[in-house]
Amino acid sequence: MIQIDMKSRTPIYEQLINRIKLLMAQEVLQPGDQLPSVRVLAGELTVNPNTIQKAYRALESEGYVYSLPGKGSFVNDMKETINNDKIAQLKTELIRIFTELSLLNVSKAELIEWMDAVENLNAKESGDTNENHN
Amino acid sequence: MIQIDMKSRTPIYEQLINRIKLLMAQEVLQPGDQLPSVRVLAGELTVNPNTIQKAYRALESEGYVYSLPGKGSFVNDMKETINNDKIAQLKTELIRIFTELSLLNVSKAELIEWMDAVENLNAKESGDTNENHN
DNA sequence: CTATCTGTAATAACTAAGATAATACAGTTA
DNA sequence: TAACTGTATTATCTTAGTTATTACAGATAG
Structure with a gap:
C-alpha cells in the first residue's frame, strides 16, 4: 500500500509523508484507520524504523495522524x-x-x-x- | 544579474544552471555574450570557484555555452x-x-x-x- | 617579457542531511 | 508473561555538495 522510490532525490521520510497524505486525500486511509506500525512498515520497505518514525512524527505534528504509545498510529480527521x-x-x-x-x-x-x-x-x-x- | 538562494535545497550549481538557462530564454543573455569568469562569479556569490566551474561545465556539455581556455565562457545560440x-x-x-x-x-x-x-x-x-x- | 587575466584539473578535507544500527524504556493486549 | 505498540537516544555510516588549495596552460594588455 505504501511504496517509496529509493532512487528518488526526495528523502524517504518525505516520500512517506506525501504518500500518506495522498492516501488520506483519496480516502483510502480514513479517519480512525490504523497505520502500519513503525517496525512493520520498516520491514516491508526494507528501511530503518527511525525513518518511518520520522515521517509519522512529522505527520502527527501537522495534525494528520495521532499516535498512542503502546497502541499505534491512527489517521485523523482533517x-x-x-x-x-x-x-x-x-x-x-x-x-x-x-x-x-x-x-x-x-x-x-x-x-x-x-x-x-x-x-x-x-x-x-x-x-x-x-x-x-x- | 546571477543570483542564488543559499537556503534552497537545490544545489548551488543547479541553481546556476537554471538561472543561466532562464536568462538565455529571456534573451537577457544573448549568443556571443561572455559569462562572468569562474573566479569573478565565485567572488560575487561568495562561493567556491569549483562550484561555478561545475555549472559552466554542465552548461557546456549541454551545448548552452562554449568555453575558450584563456578567453572565457560564452553564450551559444540555442x-x-x-x-x-x-x-x-x-x-x-x-x-x-x-x-x-x-x-x-x-x-x-x-x-x-x-x-x-x-x-x-x-x-x-x-x-x-x-x-x-x- | 611580465603580469594578470582566462579555463581546466586534481586532490584532500569539511559539512550537513539522510539513513542505519543498536539498545532501551514504557504502555497495551492477548 | 510474551509480543506487540510508540518513543527515545546515541553513535556510526553514507553521500552529495561544497570548500580549500595548488597547479598548469592559453590569452592579452602594458
Whole structure:
C-alpha cells in the first residue's frame, strides 16, 4: 500500500509523508484507520524504523495522524478549512505558470495530458503492482 | 544579474544552471555574450570557484555555452532548445503543483476551469480580436 | 617579457542531511 | 508473561555538495 522510490532525490521520510497524505486525500486511509506500525512498515520497505518514525512524527505534528504509545498510529480527521489557504496560494502560482506556458504556445490539450499523467502516477504509486519510472 | 538562494535545497550549481538557462530564454543573455569568469562569479556569490566551474561545465556539455581556455565562457545560440527547456522547467513546476492540489482534493475539472480563465484573459490582453476559441 | 587575466584539473578535507544500527524504556493486549 | 505498540537516544555510516588549495596552460594588455 505504501511504496517509496529509493532512487528518488526526495528523502524517504518525505516520500512517506506525501504518500500518506495522498492516501488520506483519496480516502483510502480514513479517519480512525490504523497505520502500519513503525517496525512493520520498516520491514516491508526494507528501511530503518527511525525513518518511518520520522515521517509519522512529522505527520502527527501537522495534525494528520495521532499516535498512542503502546497502541499505534491512527489517521485523523482533517478539516478542509485548513487547506483552503494553501489551495488559493497554489492557484495563484498555477495561473502564473499557465500564463507563461500560454506565451510559449503550449496548448491546453497538452497541459491536460500532463494532469492526466500526474493522476496516473499517483494511482500507480499508491497501487499494488510495481513499475519503474524515471 | 546571477543570483542564488543559499537556503534552497537545490544545489548551488543547479541553481546556476537554471538561472543561466532562464536568462538565455529571456534573451537577457544573448549568443556571443561572455559569462562572468569562474573566479569573478565565485567572488560575487561568495562561493567556491569549483562550484561555478561545475555549472559552466554542465552548461557546456549541454551545448548552452562554449568555453575558450584563456578567453572565457560564452553564450551559444540555442533558441530552439532553450524554449523547449523552459517548457520542461515549467512542466516540472506544474506537475509539482498538480500533485499538491491532488493531495488537497482539487478536481481536474476545477483546474481546467482555471486554465480557461487564463486563456480568456490572455486573449483580451493581447488585443486579440479573434473570439472563436473553444 | 611580465603580469594578470582566462579555463581546466586534481586532490584532500569539511559539512550537513539522510539513513542505519543498536539498545532501551514504557504502555497495551492477548 | 510474551509480543506487540510508540518513543527515545546515541553513535556510526553514507553521500552529495561544497570548500580549500595548488597547479598548469592559453590569452592579452602594458
